[in-house]
Amino acid sequence: MKHRDRVLIALNHEEPDRCPLQISFTPEFVTRLKHDLDIDDEEMHNPHGGGNTYVIERKLGQDMLLTSVGWANSYYASETYGEDGRSYVDEWGVVWKSVGYETRFGPGQYTEIVGHPLDSDDAIDSYIAPDPHRPELYEEAARVIREFKDEYWIVGVTVTTVFETAWALQGYEKTLADFVLNLDLIDRLLEIPFTYHLEAAKKLTDMGVDMIWIGDDVGAQDRMIISPKTWRRFLKPRMETFISALKRINPSLLIAYHSDGNISPIIPDLIEIGLDVLNPIQPKSMDPSQIKKLYGDHLSFWGSIDEQYTLPFGSPEDVKQEVVTRLKTIGDGGGLIIGPTHNVQLDTPLDNFWAMINTVLETPYDSI
């Protein structure tokens, strides 16, 4: 079965031969994986799709390929490092710093945001956002579509769509406070990434991606970070405009929405505004079986394998059990693209990683 057909069947709420699979990685994990697989390919892996060669994804049997345009690409923009080799300023004016970490499997780097172009109220008056119309932004997506759309489900990625880019521009605490104290400023601020990512998503839709992935982290471990009311006031209308603009261009386009954590209060709202796929269903925050029961008729799901405990700290048997449980619950009758909820981190044992892959690839739906 073609990879893209497998995805299409699943998202149509039917069971394909096996559950479709999608995995994103931190660059360090990819290096380790390539070593394990004896793949000699020097290009740094960008979890958001920019610049990577998809050798790993395809070798692992993944069914979806991601191609990203927008602010999220700044997370791993290592080619723009300044002279110190550790910090850079992205084209939006956000300042980044590379911070090292240690795991039992070796060291790695996270990039942290350390400076914000709009950290004072009047900076927004003179701010000029990057231009989403530049043709070079879409060369990558064009290549992916040209080379792989025949076989794979292609996802255009414009995550960190509104809120996350907004707080990167202005500062997290300031933005959270402004949601209560300065609503006009918030509206002006949110328009900046909203406008950019909408243009980018429209272009990607035009070019022929199968799905657009949007979203913002508005959920914390056990509840939302901003209130559902705040989300409905500032983010829902923008997401609604976003989704309908894209579906006007391509009525068959599917939309996936990302948020970490527990966003259960706003799931009905997302369904209302035309969402098709909910991602990543962080299992320690929202129970995948419950979510399926409540919303499985209206939504498909993408993710669900636990990164907080199972993958890094469980046994390979735990991982296997979790995969099978997901197939039987949130993946029952299709409607699931399975995978880890977030980028696989370097602290994940390879045995656990392979247990996940092998269980997915070797468990036909009709064996469950």
Place this chain on the structure above:
Amino acid sequence: MMLSALYQSILEGDLEAAIANVNQALEAGEDPGVILNEGMIAAMAEVGRRYEAEEYFIPEMLVAARAMKESLAILKPHLVERNVEPVGTIVMGTVKGDLHDIGKNLVSMMLEGAGFEVVDLGTDVPAVRFVSAVREIEPHFLGISALLTTTMLGIETVITGLEEAGLRDRVRIMVGGAPVTEEFASKIGADLYAPDAATAAKRATALLDTA
């Protein structure tokens, strides 16, 4: 009543009104300790309650805490003058290698709102600095925060450092942060764990009463 205006302005996160109200209360000769307890601590307790009830979220809690913090700064010299003591002292910090602080900042503000004196060491704090702060300041609590699974093990390093310096039993250790759990906290021998700032203030206050 002046204190109910202060209470309200803190509850609503109205910084300007809170500052005006505390000044007015002082000028009217209100007892600073009473201003603290009825105008501020009571307001922050209500903020905490609303957060737990999911009526307030981070933005609402944050602006209330800021309003309290700024008005408390105005009140503080008067509290000192009248010998009004904080209910306890707590040293706070994020572990070495970790730059994240919004959680720690919120906890600090909520603890101040509960009447604690907070000494914030900032982020990326080496274990030795936590240890020397405990030695110098002799706080009731040491609050340690970590946001990453990779830095969270640094909390244990701090506890070991305190043990080696013979200071472990002089202070109660409170831990928190996204990857930190109740199980991890008890495994490493922390005294207190809280999943959020409102709970932190509540639990620290309760533990103080059992000193």
